Amino acid sequence: MRDSRGAEFDDFVRTRSAVLLRVAFLLTGDRHAAEDLLQEVLEQLYVRWRRVQSSPEAYARRALVNRSINRWRWRARRPEQSLGDHDGVARDHADTVAVRELVVGALRALPARQRAAVVLRYLEDLPVVDVAAAMGCSEGAVKSHASRGLARLRGALAESSLVMPITGTGSSR
Amino acid sequence: MTMNDSDVRGILHRATDDLVSPPGLLAEVRRGGRRRVVRRRAVLAAVCAAVVAVPVAGVLDLPGNAGDAPIASPLLDEPTRGDLATDDGYLRQVRAVWQRQIAQSDDPPRGEPNIVWAGDTPAGPAAYVAHATVHGMTVGFVKPTVDGPRVSTLTQVTDTETDGLEQAALLGPQRDVLLVLDFGQPVEFSPQLRYAPGGKVERTFEPVVFRDGAAVLSVPPQRTKLTVALSRTPVERENMIHIDGTSEIYFPDHKDRPGPPLVRYTLPGAEQVWGIDPVAEDVIAPTKALAEYLDPVGAHTHNGSPLLWVYGATPDGRRLLMETVQYDDDPSHVIALLAGPQLPFEAVASTTADWSAPLPVRLRLPDDQGVVVVAEGSALSYRVGDGQWTDAGRNAALLPATATEVRVTDANGTTTTVPVGS
Known part of the structure; x- marks a missing residue:
């Protein structure tokens, strides 16, 4: 039985899941929760593929934000096997781990909407209009959330010696 | 600051x-x-x-x-099958370890567990249990260990479909016994993954013959990677049967694996035929075009070798995409794909990368479209016969089809000359 979603859905997951996982990770602050969340959202996308295939990433982003803000709505449903066990997350470099903990800790301290605005604006580099679409709010609200969130994030991160000019990692990822 | x-x-x-x-x-x-x-x-x-x-x-x-509505699944009320179905001693042991394990689950059980299958295997007695819960049903294998029966992974199920459940489990210290449950649909088994000389995947499948609710297969030890594969029919990724315990093989002690380096290069002239920035878009080869190089149903991880993409343009104006496919510690296959204007990509050539060599990738394209070479971090130049060396940039290049030698100068200044070959 062939699937009408065909290779397009597969290719979307293969190409965009890493990016979406990064967003999910910063939104949830927990790798396993992020993977559960991403899988939930991609399954939802699978079901609605015909309707959303013209802009699947925008749909996925919005679903990630909604679900991360309303965490009570979703719960892990893969007790049998965490996808976290499959990922290649850790380079085990102390500085990478330290940066991650620092950032996650700082983001966790933000209200969910501020966190979402900061992540979409500064990790995804999305224009305000797209962030507003993902968050289901006005552009003004996005600016306000991002501004406040950024100020608090800066405050939390500024004292860290880990904040330094960013250099490439050696390969063009 | x-x-x-x-x-x-x-x-x-x-x-x-x-x-x-x-x-x-x-x-x-x-x-x-x-x-x-x-x-x-x-x-x-x-x-x-x-x-x-x-x-x-x-x-x-x-x-x-x-x-909270109870789900009706045959797994919950069908009589126990298997040659230990009437072994009260073993069934009692199974129920005891199951109850201990499910007591820790966040989905509380309802009523008594149903032992779906219990049987002897070369690795020892094993069982499969289903238990109604507040939110649906929990299922899992009970495996033999030196300390007696042990519940493997508990799986919470919220519908009656068996599609997607772990239907098989590897048993024994060598993981050389494969127990496959009969869920009423034909199942195909493949013992190993092989490659044709060009890197195309070769998997052979044979039907699993069930007897009294299950099949017990002797398989090569699955210690560090999973070579076996199972699928419902027709054999395809969507019908893949998941095997309990896979993550123990790939992630012993729950340790992460380092992610492979992702390396993407755009060759000069690519932008003219691609019309986009393929690196920025993380372009990968369409699954359909790579299908012959992809394992249809296996479960794999990677050994940290680079995953490579090269984007370019051929002299005759086609898009060039080169991509690696690598499973576990198997060879890293590099496949070149070409696409004419408005046409889909087609795989046209392949080779094996040797990431320890000065020039890890060297792949000749058909129709005299040149030779793709890759050496991350190295300067590349080439010549034709005894002619002058011509600079070919760094990291990756598409050399003319007439090139006979390529010179690789790594970051330490060490220079190696490699014949381009046929």
Whole structure:
């Protein structure tokens, strides 16, 4: 039985899941929760593929934000096997781990909407209009959330010696 | 220290750059998505029925709405099968370890567990248990160990479909016994993954013959990687049967694996035929075009070798895409694909990368379209016969088809000359 979603859905997951996982990770602050969340959202996308295939990433982003803000709505449903066990997350470099903990800790301290605005604006580099679409709010609200969130994030991160000019990692990822 | 916007961007990227999506994600998503479709259909059917029923009953009770309605699964009430089905001593042991394990589950059990199958295997007695729970059903294998029966992974199920459940388990210290449960559908088994000389995947399948609820297969030890594969028919990724214990093989002690370096290069002239920036778009080869090089149903991880993409343009104006496919510690296959204007990509050539060599990748394209060479971090030049050396840039290049030698100068200044070959 062939699937009408065909290779397009597969290719979307293969190409965009890493990016979406990064967003999910910063939104949830927990790798396993992020993977559960991403899988939930991609399954939802699978079901609605015909309707959303013209802009699947925008749909996925919005679903990630909604679900991360309303965490009570979703719960892990893969007790049998965490996808976290499959990922290649850790380079085990102390500085990478330290940066991650620092950032996650700082983001966790933000209200969910501020966190979402900061992540979409500064990790995804999305224009305000797209962030507003993902968050289901006005552009003004996005600016306000991002501004406040950024100020608090800066405050939390500024004292860290880990904040330094960013250099490439050696390969063009 | 003051952070500007660029610092914030940088630190968010540093915190997440190493996150890679897991190899099994697509299969998991498809599996889960299909089950959602099934559930959605069930809900729609219930709504249609309720339109008639409401005037009489006045109540809408949609499946999955309350979450507390008991699900009706044959796994919960069919009699135990297997040659230990009447071994009261063993069944008692199974129930005892199961009850201890499920007591720790966050989905409380309802009633007694049903032992779906219990039988002897070369690795010792094993069983499969299903137990109704508040939110649906929990299932799992009970495996033999030196300390007696042990419950493997508990799986919570919220519908009656067996599609997507771990239907098989590897048993024994060598993981050389494969127990496959009979869920009423034909199953095909493949003992190993092989490659044709060009890197195309060769898997052979044979039907699994069930007897009394299960099949017990002797397989090569699956110690560090999974070579076996199972699928419902027809054999394809969507029908892949998941094997309990896979993550123990790939991630012993729950340790992560370092992600493979992802290396992407764009060759000069690519932008003219691609029309986009393929690196920025993370372009990969379409699954269909790579199908012969992809394992249809296996579960794999990687050994940290680079995953490479090269984007270019051939002299005759086609898009060039080169991509690696590598499973576990198997060879890293490099496949070149070409696409004419408005045409889909087709795989046209392949080779094996040797990441320890000065020139890891060297692949000649058909129709005299040149030779792709890759050496990360190295300067490349080439010559034809005894002619002058011509600079070919760094990292990757598409050399003319007439090139006979390539010179590789690595970051330490060490120079190696390699024949381009046929």
